[in-house]
Amino acid sequence: MKILIIEDEVSLLESMAEYLSAQDYNCIKAATFHEALKASEEAEFDCILLDIGLPDGNGLKILEYLKMDKRKDGIVIISAKNSLDDKIKGLDLGADDYLSKPFHLSELNARVAAIIRRKSFDGINIITINNLTVNTRDKVVLVDEKPVDLTKKEYELLLYFISNKKRLISKEAIAEHLWGKEIGNAFDFIYTHIKNLRKKLIQAGSEDLIKSVYGMGYKFMGE
Amino acid sequence: MKLISKYNRFTMPVIVLILLISGLLFYYILHYILLRQVDKDLRIEQSEIIHFVNEKKSLPETADYKDQKIDFIPSTADHYQENFATIRSKDKQNNNEIEDESFRRFQFLVKVDGKNYIARVTKSQQETEDIVTIISLLTLSIIGVLLVILAFINRIILANVWRPFYNSLEIIRHYKISGEKKINFSRTDIDEFAQMQSDFSLMAEKATNDYRSLKTFTENASHEMQTPLAIIRNKLEIFSQNSELNKKESQLLYSVHAAANRLSKLNESLLLLTKIENDYFINNESVNFSKLLSDYIETIKEPALIQNITINATIDQGVVINMNEPLAEILISNVVSNAFKHNYRDGEMNINLSQKEFRISNTGKEPMFNTEMLIERFQKDSANPDSIGLGLSIVKKITESYGFLLSYLYKNKTHIITILFKN
Numbered sequence: 314m315k316i317l318i319i320e321d322e323v324s325l326l327e328s329m330a331e332y333l334s335a336q337d338y339n340c341i342k343a344a345t346f347h348e349a350l351k352a353s354e355e356a357e358f359d360c361i362l363l364d365i366g367l368p369d370g371n372g373l374k375i376l377e378y379l380k381m382d383k384r385k386d387g388i389v390i391i392s393a394k395n396s397l398d399d400k401i402k403g404l405d406l407g408a409d410d411y412l413s414k415p416f417h418l419s420e421l422n423a424r425v426a427a428i429i430r431r432k433s434f435d436g437i438n439i440i441t442i443n444n445l446t447v448n449t450r451d452k453v454v455l456v457d458e459k460p461v462d463l464t465k466k467e468y469e470l471l472l473y474f475i476s477n478k479k480r481l482i483s484k485e486a487i488a489e490h491l492w493g494k495e496i497g498n499a500f501d502f503i504y505t506h507i508k509n510l511r512k513k514l515i516q517a518g519s520e521d522l523i524k525s526v527y528g529m530g531y532k533f534m535g536e
Numbered sequence: 537m538k539l540i541s542k543y544n545r546f547t548m549p550v551i552v553l554i555l556l557i558s559g560l561l562f563y564y565i566l567h568y569i570l571l572r573q574v575d576k577d578l579r580i581e582q583s584e585i586i587h588f589v590n591e592k593k594s595l596p597e598t599a600d601y602k603d604q605k606i607d608f609i610p611s612t613a614d615h616y617q618e619n620f621a622t623i624r625s626k627d628k629q630n631n632n633e634i635e636d637e638s639f640r641r642f643q644f645l646v647k648v649d650g651k652n653y654i655a656r657v658t659k660s661q662q663e664t665e666d667i668v669t670i671i672s673l674l675t676l677s678i679i680g681v682l683l684v685i686l687a688f689i690n691r692i693i694l695a696n697v698w699r700p701f702y703n704s705l706e707i708i709r710h711y712k713i714s715g716e717k718k719i720n721f722s723r724t725d726i727d728e729f730a731q732m733q734s735d736f737s738l739m740a741e742k743a744t745n746d747y748r749s750l751k752t753f754t755e756n757a758s759h760e761m762q763t764p765l766a767i768i769r770n771k772l773e774i775f776s777q778n779s780e781l782n783k784k785e786s787q788l789l790y791s792v793h794a795a796a797n798r799l800s801k802l803n804e805s806l807l808l809l810t811k812i813e814n815d816y817f818i819n820n821e822s823v824n825f826s827k828l829l830s831d832y833i834e835t836i837k838e839p840a841l842i843q844n845i846t847i848n849a850t851i852d853q854g855v856v857i858n859m860n861e862p863l864a865e866i867l868i869s870n871v872v873s874n875a876f877k878h879n880y881r882d883g884e885m886n887i888n889l890s891q892k893e894f895r896i897s898n899t900g901k902e903p904m905f906n907t908e909m910l911i912e913r914f915q916k917d918s919a920n921p922d923s924i925g926l927g928l929s930i931v932k933k934i935t936e937s938y939g940f941l942l943s944y945l946y947k948n949k950t951h952i953i954t955i956l957f958k959n
Contacts, residue, residue, distance in 0.1 A: 328770035415766035418773045527783050529790040
């Protein structure tokens, strides 16, 4: 999977590239508008992470060019401004998702994974980990071909884990992903959800894949 | 107290006092002059009597008129000091009404054929008294008329002379330090008012400039802080992936991570606050408040279920408010999530929405600080370290910018927040 990361803040660019590379994505980095334009013209990407506020040009222009060329690359707009105008403009121009800074890398990763899944048509909607199967198109989870009855949040949680395989995901990142920033961290909800999800998966015959790490967060251990 | 009342409170008694004193003086002076006049008349009468006695060698006839009485009393004394006296007599009138009347009596010695008589000439003072009464009444009416005129003049002064003052006051009252409009007073030819206006204009201009630069600074500062904060968070996230970390190191790392998260959220809220203050959200539209609220309640139903918090929502359908939609969303999410965060297990949350008001109440611990301060910035509940206290400040800022009325009350172990919509 090829990802183009466009971000003028080199430190952030490196972090994003490092995190995504660890998920077996092939990351191309661009720190300026011109680099980004050049990179996007040279190759097609499964996903482009596009920071709008570039010093030598507006990132939305790149989006416009891509759409003029009828490119199918998945696009996530990243903006520090948390500005609604950018969000609306970006989504109007055909971006697939919008993420405002600051974000958890695990969240970014989950968004990228979701876009890549959505953009592909052949079989990739089925994720298989050992005897666990997730069909992201029908939102069905199977263990040993038998369906597991998960609530909506439990399903989202599982998908979040699967997108961030073998990575330590902080409790905050999970909470924000499931309930948003305001409520997410109010109480220790995720404990209850993770407990239920684990119980259901184990009862259905799966291994215990979710590991708690020193009270910091959780790790999904499946291959 | 109005300046004019204060002024009147001092001048009115003085004026009344002066009028009363002068009235009294006037009364006595007049009384004295009139008495002298009567006495002079009595002396003329005396000289006429003496003249008559000298010529006719007999006493004139006694007379008894209503206003003048002359009679003679035989006397043995050789010397008699002539004297004036004021006497009061109860005179029987025609209708048997007893009238208290005062007289001036002049007594002197008359010698006729070696016989001594004391002549008594008595003159009625009725006229004098009438004049004095009239003068007194006149003085009193002048006081009355003067007071009425003064009150009237004050009213005119208030309406005209003070008008620039009250106009300026009105302009000052509506002056908003955050507003774009420059203060613009109507011209006045009264020096004091003109001075006040120019001083205030200068002050307002300075305040506005200071306020603007502070706003810009706050916005720039929190904006510039975002990137370093994002870098810290992301680097920590990558660092925490290191599987060789032991428990102690992991926990240290987690503390740093949690603190960076909090700082980042705080900064986000601050940035939002300055953006609202800087009027970033100016596009108003008809917002379906009912729908936004119902949608948001939907998202907290599950967390509420876990905490066993009962949500009672009474939402009138089709409540439409003319405001910026993202701000409406922020308003709702802040108020509702606040009622959720400051609740306790098995608690309750009541949400009511009508075209008139949006009211939300929730069970919760009694606030440890002054409730008026709750809405001010950075007031936080020490028992809940994750709440950063800016939520309600943001709500307040939003309600202020639309002229909604926000009120907070803690009663019967329940926090109640009410937002009265203007339209």
